[in-house]
Amino acid sequence: MSSGVLMRLTEVIKTYGDGVKVPALRGITLDIMEGEFLVLLGHSGSGKSTLLNIVGGVDGATSGQVLFRGSDLVSASGRELRRYRREHVGYVFQFYNLIASLTARENILLAAEMVGSPASVDELITAVGLDEKANRFPSHLSGGEQQRVAIARAVVKSPDLLLCDEPTGALDSGTGDRVIQLIRELNLQRGTAVVMATHNRDIATVADRVVELRDGRIVNTSGQPA
């Protein structure tokens, strides 16, 4: 593997169901490069979220190889996957998935405390523009604000890989644009590789590379890694 490759997926297959098998990924082969902004583009049911979950270590592949810096996630134990998620991955979800009983600041601190780097929390709160609302609970934040908290929580660990699953899916277009801009800035400033799943072609314009999925297969790739 070249030094620029962060993650290599080879013939990754994922099927669901015990009786009737429902294929979600049908042999995905893909390299994710260090520091690149990669968009997985596809309609609902195309397999982009499944691929994101496998890359994030929250779901397992049925077969194939998923190498993170040379270590195979498919054969990794639960403990190894947990360490992988803890140390290398940040996750941003469509519906934010903040913990309702923690304030915005605490949601970010939660992830920071886990890796022992709480120093950058205040800086990040400023960076995502939530100084005034850092002590509010999620139920008292707008969707865009909640998503910015989720982004800050994901990057506070300084992950190698930031995974974003339809991060603007629940936001209006203006707010969505600002969220995408924020992710892009973090990508450029911190050198964190970003893999974003979306069905929105407009968002794809900010990416270094766009991989289009349909029915669990890669049907098109455009652009070049940064």
Place this chain on the structure above:
Amino acid sequence: MTWLLIRRLLRASWRVRGQVFVAVAVVMLGVSALVALGGSYRQLAASRDAFYARYRIADITVNTLVGSHDARDLANGIPGVERTAARLVLPLSANVGEARLMLEVRTFEPEADSLNALHLYEGSGLLESGIYVERNFARHHGLEVGDSVELLPDSEVVRLTVSGIVGSPDVVYTMRTIQDIAPPLDGFGVAYVGEATARRIAGELPEGASARSVLVGPEYNQILLAVDNGVRVSEVAEDAEEHLSSLRPTRVIKNRDLLSDIVLRNNIDQIGAVAAVFPMMFVVVALMLIYVLIARLVEAQRRELGVLLALGVGHAPLMLSFMAIPVLIGGLGAVAGVLLGERLATLAVSFYASYFNMPVMGGVQSVGTPWLAIMLILVTCLFAGALPVRHMLAVQVPIDLLRPHTPTASKETDTLGGVVRRLPVRWRISARSLLRNHRRSRPVVLGSVASIVLIVCSVFILDGMDYLMRAHFSEFNRQDVTVVFTEMQEIGAGLLSDEPHVARAEPILELPVRVTSTQGSQTVVGTGVSPGAHLLDLGDRLPGPGEVIVSERLAEELFLTPGDWVTVDVAGNTSEFRVVARVTQLVGTGAYFPIESLSELADIPPSATKALLETSGADIASLRTSLMTNPAIGTVELREEQRDLFRNTYMGALYVFVGMAAFFAFTMGFLVVFGTTSIDLIERAADFVILKTIGYSAGEIARQMTIENLVLSVESMLMGMPLAVLMAWQLSGVFGTDILSMPFVIYPRTMVIAAGASVAFTVLAQARNGWEIEQQGMTGQLAE
């Protein structure tokens, strides 16, 4: 429509089946306890009443100092008396196996409808040289039909063969005096012989003569009376005392003052009191669980309810559909509880009837309790279930239900200060969950509090009895050995104190006395003590001539305080005594006089019926052997043996009861915490998945849940223990009897046991959390 809604709700309930199961189990425990204890109480009370009626317990028993052949004829002249019986009662020394003891040998009337008739458990008709032995005594000494018993009147030996094992309504408990903490089976028993044998023993009939050859009976010294219907027993008792004054009655005992009946009545009433209180705790916890369960179901169904209302479904079918869950829980729990409770009641009745030494009679009495339990449970379950549904349907229009719910518990910004803010962030989730989500924490706290209260109150009964035993056997009675004489012994110099290894001997005279104050009258055991006596703990001082010390219980009944004067009557002789002190006496009640004063009042020379001995390093068993060679000694009771007897017989039943109650309480606590934890796992799945996604392990999250629940456990202890102390205080009143004062004592170990049990069932209920959290799929939750 309603069935469709019910089906929909049942599917939704399947997600919370753990909680449903727990609610069913707690209802079942409550109902089974109610049925078992309530059924036992009713059955035992009915058995007692049937036993008393079938074997005609005497309404009044009169013991006389003077015996008479004509006692029965005299008694027949008492107004209001329907039937009479007369007996000769002989306190005799006896050899039973290796033991020397006192046997109260009585004559009896063989007719089936006679007063205090005998129930023959084993054996057949009484042989010429036969004896019937009371069942508890026979069991204790291993006596069987065909064994022999040696009676020792005036140093003679009369050998009789056991013809039968019997019971009688007046000797369900064979208490010797009210001072006995339990039936003194080691040294005392009751037996029955024919009149000819009794007269021969009493020296009235020459050897070889038959009772049939004599026209009159022996000199009876006990008269039994049954009063006419509608006549007051107390009035007849007063008339009897006057009518029989020529026989010098020593005690006129109404049936409710019979020691046997007092103990039996109190024991059965205690079961009744426990039956009323303990199961209610389970029912209250079950209702609260049902309320919380329905409230959570309603909340989870919020959006669907909105859709259904928007579609035009009325409140009534929705309400009815939700009622299916409490009906299901109440119905299943109540039916299972009734089945289990009936079985337990049968076992309990058979155990208690054997322990209480009476036959099970009176037919099946448990009908009523199960129906009452089922109806009570169903009505209250419906009520508990209806509240949250009504609340949801009454205050909101459909569109409100379709909007996202704004949590009311959450403030806009963090208002929790101090300690919470200093906690690591992960623990703040727990802190806020505990402090703000009361619907989650209240069931755990309430269930744990109920469990702690039940455990403390159960074990408290053992504490109280243990303290009572120590106080009775070590503090109030300090003697190592109690010697009971066959007949009164005149106090001479060195009564038994010359015996080897006897460091101190104190004569005791016990006689029934009637103490009368301005407020009333009581017949109690009058105890004469010698000057300088210290083996009975009478407090700071001993009574001097003309003085009496009274027990707290007697003082309360007659409203006596030091300085008051009382009239004391012994077999018709009366004298005035001044009360100089009250003494705390946990077992029995009594009055304490100088031995000379009491003897003088009884018109006898200074005498003793007992001697209390303090030993000096002797082999106490060999001391007993040595003492038993003295023909004047009827029985020798060792303190250690008495204590063991009490512990092994009376306490044995208590251990069973306490063990059952503690087990039920522990199970309830476990079920409540387990059920609530199951719901927690479902409700907080999203949070847990987020924690897992950012790198926390299932084990770390499970440990966090365990600690959350342990915090609630500590909160429960802080609330439950003071409540338990309050309830134990109430219980000490219920468990106090006319014979025993239940002391209000809770040992620290009881609190430790309750706290340990609370921690144990809390931790046990969390055991599978790690596995459950590990199994929670991440991808599904994250997409929601």
